[in-house]
Amino acid sequence: MSDAVLRALELAGISFSSRSEENLIAGYSFLGKTTIKPGVTQETLSVWHAVKSHIPLTKQDADRLLLRTGEEDKTLLVSERELSDDVMSIFTKNGVEVWERQDLIEILGQAELSHESEKNDKKEANNEIRTLPSDSVLKARYSVDQILGKVPIDGNTRPVHIEVRGYLASAMLRSEDGDQFFSSAVFIESPWNKQFESNDEGLLKPLSIERLTWDGEWTDDEIIRSKIKSKLARRISKSGRDQTTTSLLRWYHVVESTLKIERKRVWAPSWILIEKESGEQYILDGLDASANKRYNH
Secondary structure (H helix, E strand, C coil): CCHHHHHHHHHCCCCEEEEEEEEEECCEEEEEEECCECCCECCCEEEEEECCCCCCECHHHHHHHHHHHCCCCEEEEEECCCECHHHHHHHHHCCEEEECHHHHHHHHHHHHHHHHCHHHHHHHHCCCCCCCCCCCEECCCCCHHHHHCCCCCCEEEEEEEEEEEEEEEEEEEECCCCCEEEEEEEEEEECCCCEEEECCCCEECCCCCCEECCCCCCCCHHHHHHHHHHHHCEEEECCCCCCCCCCCEEEEEECHHHCEEEEEEEEEEEEEEEECCCCCEEEEECCCCCEEECCCC
8 A cells, every 4th residue: 555545544533543554455455443533533534445446436346335234333445546436436325435646636635835835824724815916917927938948849939928817716615424624725727728617826917928818718607616616616624623523535516606706817928939930829838737739919
């Protein structure tokens, strides 16, 4: 079993009263039984690990594990194999909590962000709302040299700012059992490369640099709203919030009536690359390091 799996379990507050790593079922390892821990779980959990494989878990795999777990303690399955919705449904209907690879990534990512971005974490904990002034300039994630290292085109570059849309979104997030907290985020829509993602890189003061506006279509407002609701939703540990439940991760979804969205024009740092031989132009995007051919210039 990878160190990442053990690390994620540890970060979620799981400790074992008895530790094992037996391959009692093909494709699974039994990791042991957890210690009852206030704020995390009031019941003993039997923890199983679906060993990493490129083959997704099947209904037969699910049935084999359920036959083995039977009427014993509540079961947590940490799966490094993909699961279809049908297989996930089999587990959940039988009271098995499943952590997928994305859950592990989120747990480990939260810990990394907590370690490296303590100020940002405190800001969110204090329910401070982010700001996004119109015509702000986003900070670049990639330098022109980093992008050129990935683009096999010989030419000259000049800096530009390309028009994108920024969305300042805030809402209450609520779990099924009514636990809730406030969250806010900035999302960027870039029509140049069809990307829509959160952005926490920060802002720069506007500079006197050539600006390229977008003359095409933007994504429909209802689609944007749906994307924001999906991206704001979080599946996180509920440690310390409720000592009566067993499940260690909870989905927190947007409370529709509390969702507020402000749309602003902002600018993304980029470069125009002019190919020496053909004169063709490309836009090098400082946010995602993409290179997109420029038309109608």
